[in-house]
Amino acid sequence: MSLEEFLAEWHNDRPYVSVHTSGSTGKPKPLLVEKRRMEASARITCQFLGVKEGDTALLCLPLDYIAGKMMVVRALTCGLQLISVEPNGHPLASPPSTSHLDFAAMVPLQVWNSLQVPEERERLKQIKHLIIGGGAIDEELEQQLKDFPNAVWSTYGMTETLSHIALRRLNGPNASEWYTPFEGVDVSLNDENCLVINAPDVHDGPLVTNDIAEFSSCPSPLTSQHSFRILGRKDNVICSGGVKIQAEEVERLLRPHLNTPFCITRIKDVRLGEAVVLLTEQPEAESLRPLCEQMLPRLWKPRYYYSTNKIPLTKTGKIARHEAEELLKNAIVYEKK
Numbered sequence: 001m002s003l004e005e006f007l008a009e010w011h012n013d014r015p016y017v018s019v020h021t022s023g024s025t026g027k028p029k030p031l032l033v034e035k036r037r038m039e040a041s042a043r044i045t046c047q048f049l050g051v052k053e054g055d056t057a058l059l060c061l062p063l064d065y066i067a068g069k070m071m072v073v074r075a076l077t078c079g080l081q082l083i084s085v086e087p088n089g090h091p092l093a094s095p096p097s098t099s100h101l102d103f104a105a106m107v108p109l110q111v112w113n114s115l116q117v118p119e120e121r122e123r124l125k126q127i128k129h130l131i132i133g134g135g136a137i138d139e140e141l142e143q144q145l146k147d148f149p150n151a152v153w154s155t156y157g158m159t160e161t162l163s164h165i166a167l168r169r170l171n172g173p174n175a176s177e178w179y180t181p182f183e184g185v186d187v188s189l190n191d192e193n194c195l196v197i198n199a200p201d202v203h204d205g206p207l208v209t210n211d212i213a214e215f216s217s218c219p220s221p222l223t224s225q226h227s228f229r230i231l232g233r234k235d236n237v238i239c240s241g242g243v244k245i246q247a248e249e250v251e252r253l254l255r256p257h258l259n260t261p262f263c264i265t266r267i268k269d270v271r272l273g274e275a276v277v278l279l280t281e282q283p284e285a286e287s288l289r290p291l292c293e294q295m296l297p298r299l300w301k302p303r304y305y306y307s308t309n310k311i312p313l314t315k316t317g318k319i320a321r322h323e324a325e326e327l328l329k330n331a332i333v334y335e336k337k
Contacts, residue, residue: 001062001063001064002063003059003063003072003084005063006063006069006072007072010035010072010073010076015034015035015036016032016033016034016035017032017033017035017038017069018030018031018032019031019032019033019065019066019069019159020064020065020159021158021159021160031159031160033066033159033162037162037201037202037203038069038070038073038162038202039073039077040201040202041070041073041161041162041163041201041202042070042073042074042076042077042078043077043078044182044183044184044201044202045070045074045163045164045182046074046077046078046080048167048182048183049103049129049131049151049153050129051074051078051080051102051103051129052078052079053078053079053080054079054080054081055080055081055102055103055128056080056081056083056096056098056100056101056102056103057071057074057075057080057081057082057083057101057102057103057104058071058083058085058091058096058101058103058104058105058127059071059072059075059082059083059084059085060084060085060086060087060088060091060104060105060106060110061087061105061106061107062087062315064315065159065315066159066162066163067105067107067133067134067163068087070105070162070163071105074103080102080103081098083096083097083098083101089109089110089113090110090113090114090117090120091104091106091110091114092114092120092123092124093117093120095123096123100126100128101123101126101127101128102127102128102129103127103128103129103131104127104129104130104131105130105131105132105133105155106130106131106132107132107133107134107135107317108132108134108135108136108137108138108141108317109135109317111124111130111132111141111145112141115141115144124148125148125149125150126150127150128150128151129150129151129153130148130150130151130152130153131153131154131155131164131167132152132153132154132155132170133154133155133156133157133163133164134317134318135317135318136248136251136252136318137154137170138252138255138256139255139256140255140256142170145170145171146170146171146175147171148171151169151171151172152169152170152171153167153168153169153170154167154168154170154179155167156168156179156230158209160203160207161197161199161202161203161207162202162203165181165182165185165197165199165202166179166180166181166182166185166187166228167179167180167182168180176227177229178216178227178228178229179227179228179229179230180227181226181228182199184199184200184201185197185198185199186198186199187213187226187228188226189213189214189215190208192212192234193212193213193214194208194209194210194211194212194213194234195209195211195212195213195228195230196208196209197209210233210234210235211230211232211233211234212230212231212232212233212234212237212246213228213229213230213231214228214229214231215227215228216228216229230248231246231248231249232246232247232248232249233248233321235321236248236321238264238266238274238275238276239273239274240266240269240272240273240274240275240276240299240303241271241272241273241299242273243299245276245299245300247263247264247265247266247321248264249300250264250276250296250300250302251263251264253295253296253300254278254291254292254295254296257291257295258280258282258288258291260280260281260282261280261281261310261311262278262279262280262281262282262311263279263311263319263321263324264276264277264278264279264302265277265279265321265324265325265328266325267304267325267328267329269303272303275303275304276300276301276302276303276304277302277303277304277305277306277328278292278302278304278305278306279306279307279308279311279324279327279328280305280306280307280308280311281307281308281309281310281311282307283307284307285305285306285307286305288305289302289305306328308327311324312324312327
């Protein structure tokens with residue numbers, strides 16, 4: 001979708017716009033969201049960050065998904081000067097049309113790519129408020145952002161919450177691994193320890209997520225709300241031999257030690273029910289077994305190791321979990337022929 005097409009949709013007489021989920025855990029699906037709720041989300045974000053009328057905002061995300069649409073809505077609702085560039089892996093490859101950027105939203109891959117080029121890194125450092133969403137931020141990327149002079153944030157949210165409802169600071173004295181919900185957002189845990197969001201300004205009724213979370217024992221320094229962190233998705237729990245293993249937690253422990261793209265997935269196993277599998281772009285997957293044996297708790301260690309040319313990703317850069325499982329099934333079927 002082009003900017004002109006979205007603006008035409010935004011300014012028509014209908015009270016809603018169409019958005020698509022990212023497809024990180026299954027097939028992307030369309031949703032109709034109310035424009036008034038998108039405007040409310042825009043005001044909440046700008047107020048939290050202190051972004052004000054006349055500030056410059058960079059649009060470098062595709063307008064097919066909520067993150068890109070919300071950058072435009074923030075500009076329209078809060079009077080920001082929108083600067084649009086082609087959504088690609090190097091959004092700062094060319095100098096922006098203004099001497100400074102007050103606000104930008106990027107996915108982790110865009111930030112990582114920008115850090116690798118000195119000129120782009122300097123432009124990235126000059127952004128006054130940088131929010132990063134759409135995928136996990138690994139420890140190496142987080143470390144590279146620690147010394148940035150301006151505010152860098154990780155976002156938590158989803159299409160259904162019209163982008164994010166909580167932020168955590170990645171640099172400065174308030175850097176934290178815990179997300180702080182916006183004012184007016186209540187969070188709780190259900191019986192399965194999944195996060196439940198009550199954000200009446202942006203969503204009608206409580207939203208039960210598939211994200212397994214835990215609350216901090218310390219109150220947030222920024223609001224009166226619970227601070228929380230995400231351990232992984234309920235649908236990414238691997239039940240192996242009666243033990244529940246969170247795929248994202250295994251990936252988190254391995255990520256600092258693996259240089260090639262990988263993911264933790266599963267296959268059915270007669271004895272265990274489900275078995276942990278390391279799927280990697282490294283040609284000799286089995287060579288990673290000693291590292292996993294050393295770095296992981298005993299019950300978390302992958303039982304099988306498989307190589308692939310490309311770890312499947314969604315268009316927003318997240319691991320496409322369902323596709324990874326299907327890829328593995330097809331590989332095993334081929335192997336047995």
